[in-house]
Amino acid sequence: MIELVADRPGEPLEMIRLREARDIALAPNDALLRLVASPINPSDLLPVAGAYPHRTRFPHVPGHEGVWRVESAAAGVSGLKIGQRVVACAGPGAWATRRRADANRCVAVPDDIDDESAAMAVVNPLTVRCLMEHIGPMAGKAVAISAASSAIGRMLVRHVVSRGGHPLCITRETNCDPDVGGIACWRDPSSIPVVDVALDCVGGTAGEQLLSKVVPGGVFVHFGLLSGQPIRTRPPQGVSFRLFHLRSALENQSGHHLSRLMSPVWDDLRTGLSRSFAAACFALTEWRSALTVVGQPGRRGKILLTG
C-alpha cells in the first residue's frame, strides 16, 4: 500500500512525497476502502500549503473526495457490501491506495454513475446544491459567478440557467468558455452591471469588486479563495454577505442524512447539470506529473489520481 504525504507545510510539489503506508487498523464501525479515483481539488492543496494551520495535522495525507470499493469492514458494520462502490465524506486521506472511513460517512454509488463522475460527486456537486438552496428562488435574477471556467463555476452557470436566473460569468481568460451558449462573460468584475446575487470563489481585489456590484437586498456568497487573498472591504449597505464551507455543512451529519443529501446530486450528474470531466488520470505514483498539470492555466477538466 502506498500513500502521498506532506511532512510539513509548504509548496505541494516540494513537500509531497510517496511512501509505503502502514497496515490500517479498523476501529469499530470502520470500513477499509480501496481507491478507484480521487480528483485534485484546490481545497486539497491549500492545507498542504499551510493555509489551515489550526486544523491540519502533519504528516498530512491530502485528498478529500473520491470513489472507492469496500475491501473489508469492522464487525458490526451493516449496510455496506464488500466490493461495493462508495463515496465518503471522511476528511483528508484520499490519496492512498487504501484508507479507512467511518462506515456512516460512506454513501453507496448508484450503478449507473460511472467512476469518473462518482470520483467528483461530492465536493463541487454537493456544494452547488447547498448554494442553490442557500440563495433560494432565482428566476429573473442576475447572478454573477467568479472563476466561471472552474469546475464548480461551470456547474453553477448551468444550475442558475436551469432555475431561470441570468448568469454573468467572470473568468480570467479572454476567451470565456463556461459551457453554456449565449452567456455574457467579463474579465474585469468592476465592469459588470449590478447583480442580485454574486457567487465568489476568488476573493481578493476581484472579490471586493464583485461585492460592490451587488444591489441592496442582494446576496454575496463567498466560498473560495483562489486568489489566496481574503475580502477586506465591508459589504454595501443592505447586502447580505455569507460564507459557505461544505465541510461545516456536513459536520455531524448522519449517514442516513448524507445519503439523502446525495440523492439529488446523482440526478444532477445524470442530467449533466453537475457533470465535470477528467482532463487526465495519473496513477498515485505519477503524482508529480499530476500536480504539474493541475497548476497550468487554462486547464479544462479535473486531474484524477487513480489507485
Ligand SMILES: NC(=O)c1ccc[n+]([C@@H]2O[C@H](COP(=O)([O-])OP(=O)(O)OC[C@H]3O[C@@H](n4cnc5c(N)ncnc54)[C@H](OP(=O)(O)O)[C@@H]3O)[C@@H](O)[C@H]2O)c1
Ligand atoms: N467552500 C466550499 O465548500 C467549496 C466547495 C467546492 C469548491 N470550493 C472552491 O471553489 C473554487 C473552485 O474549485 P474547483 O474545484 O471548481 O477548481 P478547479 O476547476 O479545479 O480549478 C480552479 C480553476 O479556476 C481558475 N482560477 C485559478 N485561480 C484563479 C484566480 N486567481 N482567479 C480566477 N480564476 C482562477 C482556473 O481556471 P483558468 O485557468 O481557466 O482561469 C482553474 O482551473 C476553489 O476555490 C474551491 O476551494 C469551495
